[in-house]
Amino acid sequence: MSSEFIPVSRPEIAEREERYVLDAVRSGWVSSLGPYIDNFEAAFAAYCGTAFAVAVSNGTTGLHLALAAMDIGAGDEVIVPDLTFVATANAVAYTGATPVLADVDADTGCLSAEAVERVITPRTRAIMPVHLYGHPADMDPIRALAEPRGIAVIEDAAEAHGARYKGRRVGGLGAVGVFSFYGNKIITTGEGGMLTLDDRRLYQRARWLRDHAMSPERRYFHPERGFNYRMTNIQAALGLAQLERIDEFLDARARIVQWYRESIASLSPTVRLNHVAEWATNAYWMVCLEVEHFDESSRQRFMQGLRSRGIDSRPYFYPLSTMPMYASPTPSATARKSRIGVNLPTYCALTRDDVRRVGAAVDEVLREIQPG
Numbered sequence: 001m002s003s004e005f006i007p008v009s010r011p012e013i014a015e016r017e018e019r020y021v022l023d024a025v026r027s028g029w030v031s032s033l034g035p036y037i038d039n040f041e042a043a044f045a046a047y048c049g050t051a052f053a054v055a056v057s058n059g060t061t062g063l064h065l066a067l068a069a070m071d072i073g074a075g076d077e078v079i080v081p082d083l084t085f086v087a088t089a090n091a092v093a094y095t096g097a098t099p100v101l102a103d104v105d106a107d108t109g110c111l112s113a114e115a116v117e118r119v120i121t122p123r124t125r126a127i128m129p130v131h132l133y134g135h136p137a138d139m140d141p142i143r144a145l146a147e148p149r150g151i152a153v154i155e156d157a158a159e160a161h162g163a164r165y166k167g168r169r170v171g172g173l174g175a176v177g178v179f180s181f182y183g184n185k186i187i188t189t190g191e192g193g194m195l196t197l198d199d200r201r202l203y204q205r206a207r208w209l210r211d212h213a214m215s216p217e218r219r220y221f222h223p224e225r226g227f228n229y230r231m232t233n234i235q236a237a238l239g240l241a242q243l244e245r246i247d248e249f250l251d252a253r254a255r256i257v258q259w260y261r262e263s264i265a266s267l268s269p270t271v272r273l274n275h276v277a278e279w280a281t282n283a284y285w286m287v288c289l290e291v292e293h294f295d296e297s298s299r300q301r302f303m304q305g306l307r308s309r310g311i312d313s314r315p316y317f318y319p320l321s322t323m324p325m326y327a328s329p330t331p332s333a334t335a336r337k338s339r340i341g342v343n344l345p346t347y348c349a350l351t352r353d354d355v356r357r358v359g360a361a362v363d364e365v366l367r368e369i370q371p372g
Contacts, residue, residue, distance in 0.1 A: 034233030059180025263359025
């Protein structure tokens with residue numbers, strides 16, 4: 001087996017992507033206008049089963065734009081899971097609204113409807129479930145809480161392109177879905193993101209705010225404060241080529257997870273890989289290894305042990321409630337889930353021998369750090 005360093009993630013870019021990007025460059029449409037923008041938006045909306053899509057500069061600006069288009073701001077509250085990348089809460093804070101942290105499901109790590117119900121107040125304007133590491137949140141109970149109260153549901157689908165909830169692709173399960181196309185995501189535009197939605201008024205407002213809220217009647221006149229959250233035509237060319245290959249990418253990730261299941265001998269009830277609920281199709285953004293006896297110190301030793309063998313890894317996200325700007329008591333499921341998780345290398349070019357090498361290293365390092 002090769003001793004070459006195995007990173008945690010690597011984009012899959014081939015001839016089609018190169019051809020589309022070169023075409024965009026040669027066309028002269030290199031900024032935020034051009035046919036690839038329109039084609040990528042239309043194709044991504046169709047893929048998610050929504051009427052509209054709005055391409056943006058990254059997933060974080062997409063979340064902020066969705067909230068801003070709904071006029072969510074100071075005095076409002078938005079419920080987010082405590083276990084997520086910090087952008088989820090930051091986007092809420094950018095509007096002047098308050099992110100309210102809620103606990104997650106012990107199995108999936110996604111926002112728990114029971115926890116949401118405990119923190120809903122008359123000031124709650126939106127609930128933002130995150131489809132964590134490619135696994136969809138349990139959306140029906142969340143929508144059942146939100147809809148009778150007139151609360152919007154915004155899907156943070158940054159990590160879950162192609163994941164399905166009860167047969168339906170994520171991105172079309174709430175008022176708005178928001179995706180990221182960062183370089184480590186299932187499909188990439190380098191930086192970039194996308195809103196998916198069905199409401200025409202909301203779509204038009206999001207498009208308007210995305211481009212500095214410029215008046216369509218008076219060029220360079222701006223009736224309110226907007227944003228420069230546009231994607232370039234070059235990025236969209238890359239994204240369209242990636243989207244046309246997404247089934248290939250998803251199949252490869254599912255195959256790689258199966259290889260990991262076959263390659264890690266120490267798997268057990270206390271050492272396990274990605275949980276998949278019976279109602280879910282996991283997009284497997286990341287292979288997730290959970291080890292019940294991990295604490296901060298032993299997990300760090302485990303990752304260092306992998307790295308000394310030429311293998312990269314990442315810890316699960318730290319709870320938002322442990323960060324200074326959102327400091328609050330960390331709920332139990334979030335604290336446990338964050339503590340025990342590690343992401344292993346997950347990208348389409350991994351070979352079976354690569355995965356066997358990672359699996360053997362996982363077993364070896366776990367034996368070295370096993371308590372007792």
